[in-house]
Amino acid sequence: MVSESILNLLNEQIKKEFHSAYLYLGIEAYFEDQGLKGMANWFRIQAQEELDHAMKFFNYVNEVGGLAQLGTIEKVTSTYSSPIDAMKASLNHERYITDSIYKIVDLAVEERDHKTNSFLKWFVDEQVEEEANAEENVKNLELVKDSPNGVFLVNKEMAARTYVPIDPAEA
Numbered sequence: 001m002v003s004e005s006i007l008n009l010l011n012e013q014i015k016k017e018f019h020s021a022y023l024y025l026g027i028e029a030y031f032e033d034q035g036l037k038g039m040a041n042w043f044r045i046q047a048q049e050e051l052d053h054a055m056k057f058f059n060y061v062n063e064v065g066g067l068a069q070l071g072t073i074e075k076v077t078s079t080y081s082s083p084i085d086a087m088k089a090s091l092n093h094e095r096y097i098t099d100s101i102y103k104i105v106d107l108a109v110e111e112r113d114h115k116t117n118s119f120l121k122w123f124v125d126e127q128v129e130e131e132a133n134a135e136e137n138v139k140n141l142e143l144v145k146d147s148p149n150g151v152f153l154v155n156k157e158m159a160a161r162t163y164v165p166i167d168p169a170e171a
Ligand code: OFO
Pocket: 017, 020, 049, 050, 053, 093, 094, 097, 127, 130
């Protein structure tokens, strides 16, 4: 049995993952507007992955007999002062999400809820990748600074990202 307090955090996390998708669509819109289609592509895929994350939490709440709650998703911005500003917003957001997931893990450990702890392991690992990717994006833009050639190359590299859905066995 998953406790009410853990279910509350899981339900909050469903909303946070949908919010992540929303945030990344806002960043995609910014890059589209800037004519940086490769970066826009990268964030479109990121948003798709966030929807998968939200559904994974949603499915788990259903699976353990909880009632999934779908809270209000706050407005996000599509305006950033520069490409690196948008990348930094993404990195900060991923750090916030990692912290949020760790808080659920902490409570699951405290309550000896091994089932939820095991479920969350996938997300703990995923966050390592999420933060590493976001850090790499920031570093790449820091390296090229304002050089148009550099931004062109980073944009081109980010155009190559493709969407890979979560393995249905893991969803
Ligand atoms: Fe769901 O990992 Fe990013 O936010």
